[in-house]
Amino acid sequence: xxxxxxxxxxxxxxxxxxxxxxxxxxxxxxxxxxxxxxxxxxxxxxxxxxxxxxxxxxxxxxxxxxxxxxxxxxxxxxxxxxxxxxxxxxxxxxxxxxxxxxxxxxxxxxxxxxxxxxxxxxxxxxxxxxxxxxxxx
Amino acid sequence: xxxxxxxxxxxxxxxxxxxxxxxxxxxxxxxxxxxxxxxxxxxxxxxxxxxxxxxxxxxxxxxxxxxxxxxxxxxxxxxxxxxxxxxxxxxxxxxxxxxxxxxxxxxxxxxxxxxxxxxxxxxxxxxxxxxxxxxxxxxxxxxxxxxxxxxxxxxxxxxxxxxxxxxxxxxxxxxxxxxxxxxxxxxxxxxxxxxxxxxxxxxxxxxxxxxxxxxxxxxxxxxxxxxxxxxxxxxxxxxxxxxxxxxxxxxxxxxxxxxxxxxxxxxxxxxxxxxxxxxxxxxxxxxxxxxxxxxxxxxxxxxxxxxxxxxxxxxxxxxxxxxxxxxxxxxxxxxxxxxxxxxxxxxxxxxxxxxxxxxxxxxxxxxxxxxxxxxxxxxxxxxxxxxxxxxxxxxxxxxxxxxxxxxxxxxxxxxxxxxxxxxxxxxxxxxxxxxxxxxxxxxxxxxx
Numbered sequence: 001x002x003x004x005x006x007x008x009x010x011x012x013x014x015x016x017x018x019x020x021x022x023x024x025x026x027x028x029x030x031x032x033x034x035x036x037x038x039x040x041x042x043x044x045x046x047x048x049x050x051x052x053x054x055x056x057x058x059x060x061x062x063x064x065x066x067x068x069x070x071x072x073x074x075x076x077x078x079x080x081x082x083x084x085x086x087x088x089x090x091x092x093x094x095x096x097x098x099x100x101x102x103x104x105x106x107x108x109x110x111x112x113x114x115x116x117x118x119x120x121x122x123x124x125x126x127x128x129x130x131x132x133x134x135x136x137x
Numbered sequence: 138x139x140x141x142x143x144x145x146x147x148x149x150x151x152x153x154x155x156x157x158x159x160x161x162x163x164x165x166x167x168x169x170x171x172x173x174x175x176x177x178x179x180x181x182x183x184x185x186x187x188x189x190x191x192x193x194x195x196x197x198x199x200x201x202x203x204x205x206x207x208x209x210x211x212x213x214x215x216x217x218x219x220x221x222x223x224x225x226x227x228x229x230x231x232x233x234x235x236x237x238x239x240x241x242x243x244x245x246x247x248x249x250x251x252x253x254x255x256x257x258x259x260x261x262x263x264x265x266x267x268x269x270x271x272x273x274x275x276x277x278x279x280x281x282x283x284x285x286x287x288x289x290x291x292x293x294x295x296x297x298x299x300x301x302x303x304x305x306x307x308x309x310x311x312x313x314x315x316x317x318x319x320x321x322x323x324x325x326x327x328x329x330x331x332x333x334x335x336x337x338x339x340x341x342x343x344x345x346x347x348x349x350x351x352x353x354x355x356x357x358x359x360x361x362x363x364x365x366x367x368x369x370x371x372x373x374x375x376x377x378x379x380x381x382x383x384x385x386x387x388x389x390x391x392x393x394x395x396x397x398x399x400x401x402x403x404x405x406x407x408x409x410x411x412x413x414x415x416x417x418x419x420x421x422x423x424x425x426x427x428x429x430x431x432x433x434x435x436x437x438x439x440x441x442x443x444x445x446x447x448x449x450x451x452x453x454x455x456x457x458x459x460x461x462x463x464x465x466x467x468x469x470x471x472x473x474x475x476x477x478x479x480x481x482x483x484x485x486x487x488x489x490x491x492x493x494x495x496x497x498x499x500x501x502x503x504x505x506x507x508x509x510x511x512x513x514x515x516x517x518x519x520x521x522x523x524x525x526x527x528x529x530x531x532x533x534x535x536x537x538x539x540x541x542x543x544x545x546x547x548x549x550x551x552x553x554x555x556x557x558x559x560x561x562x563x564x565x566x567x568x569x570x571x572x573x574x575x576x577x578x579x580x581x582x583x584x585x
Contacts (some may be wrong), residue, residue, distance in 0.1 A: 021416040021423050021452075023441070023584070024432035 006035030018096040041075030050123035062126040066101035193390035195242040224348035240391040264317035289330035327562025340404035346397035349370040357554035382575030421453035443584035449514040455505030481521015528576040
């Protein structure tokens with residue numbers, strides 16, 4: 001289920017894995033691993049930003065530029081994970097690998113933004129970062 | 138103060154990140170170990186199936202040497218200044234290997250003759266008698282060889298004793314003068330004489346070679362000359378090995394060794410040869426959309442493929458033909474006789490190559506002796522099979538070694554009278570049993 005979900009998520013944009021002889025490695029290992037890590041790390045960074053840095057502690061990291069810093073940090077991690085996954089599973093490198101890393105990075109931006117919108121309300125200092133919408137207080 | 142706070146929180150952040158990423162590495166490495174155990178299980182499977190035909194096992198051998206007058210020329214008495222004939226050298230090596238080699242357990246030697254009524258007689262002799270017969274010639278006066286009867290008697294004896302038969306003869310049919318009709322029915326007579334082999338599931342290996350011949354030569358066709366004095370002309374002789382497949386292979390590979398180039402095998406079949414699609418090797422890079430159905434399988438016998446119009450599928454199957462007779466392992470033989478039977482797709486065999494030092498150095502490829510490229514340009518169904526099959530064929534040398542008139546061996550050397558008919562008779566034993574020496578099936582599904 002999870003395998004199919006993530007394989008579908010990536011192949012939607014990337015198409016069939018290449019080189020084709022590693023299709024199974026991508027579908028059964030690399031895609032689900034990368035996808036799960038993408039979700040969990042994005043969520044963790046959002047939680048850290050809103051709940052640790054801007055609720056439990058008062059660090060002064062509430063400005064949009066700090067939020068962007070975390071967004072970029074998440075994107076960098078999201079670019080590295082696929083490459084590490086591909087290499088550690090003994091898959092031949094291919095331009096597909098880097099397209100995959102790029103797509104994963106784009107997904108990380110979207111996810112980070114989504115999680116922010118969903119969770120920022122619970123933050124004390126940063127509930128208006130990156131913007132006030134959709135909450136009113 | 139706020140600066141130190143932010144620094145400490147940064148540390149916290151970094152350590153959290155480490156924890157998070159550490160967790161996930163663990164998860165993936167756990168998955169890898171799971172994969173490893175799966176491959177170990179898979180690894181054991183083909184090993185156990187392939188160790189079954191252990192070639193090192195010993196065999197019991199019955200050796201029959203035909204000693205009719207027609208064989209005398211192969212074994213001329215030793216004379217100073219004359220080299221032994223090829224027949225003598227080969228037989229000497231062979232019988233000493235049978236007698237003293239480590240692959241033969243119990244052994245019996247027989248001189249095959251016929252009595253006055255034309256019935257075959259198998260004289261049990263000691264090793265030294267046999268040896269002296271080979272090196273210093275045949276003393277007895279034995280006319281003719283009733284070939285089918287001799288084969289039948291030898292085979293019956295071996296089957297009763299549960300041994301492998303090695304039959305050495307010139308295979309020139311010399312029926313009793315009162316029963317010349319046997320010439321007409323030679324093939325069916327041979328078949329009848331060897332029926333026991335069919336019933337007991339035995340196989341026949343036929344090895345042919347020619348040797349210089351000194352003395353009286355008795356052709357099957359008696360016109361114009363009933364016999365001819367030869368002085369070193371080449372006359373063919375044959376070594377037939379009959380027994381259980383595995384035991385025959387011990388004899389041909391370990392006891393006879395240096396086999397002559399002319400070999401023919403009848404009834405041989407293999408059900409458990411190791412094979413696998415080779416998909417992830419740099420040596421045999423596949424083309425098009427093809428991948429193993431199972432990610433973790435050590436040997437891949439099912440693939441997913443999806444040929445595109447501009448990108449046909451092509452991949453390589455590694456096979457281990459190590460247990461086959463040597464002549465069947467030859468690349469030229471395989472290129473002629475290996476066929477691909479496909480259902481659900483159009484497919485052809487591409488290049489066939491033998492293992493090289495390069496492939497032997499790679500653990501995943503080291504187990505395979507040959508690599509067969511398979512091209513699949515088009516699927517006609519969503520699933521199907523690709524079967525690599527080695528045809529049972531009669532080697533071409535048999536026709537070349539056969540003649541309808543063996544009266545003048547000097548003009549027409551290395552030919553035996555109606556040898557093709559004799560082989561037809563042998564072949565008839567196995568006609569319905571096995572169509573293929575082996576058939577290796579690769580399943581495929583259309584890739585999604």
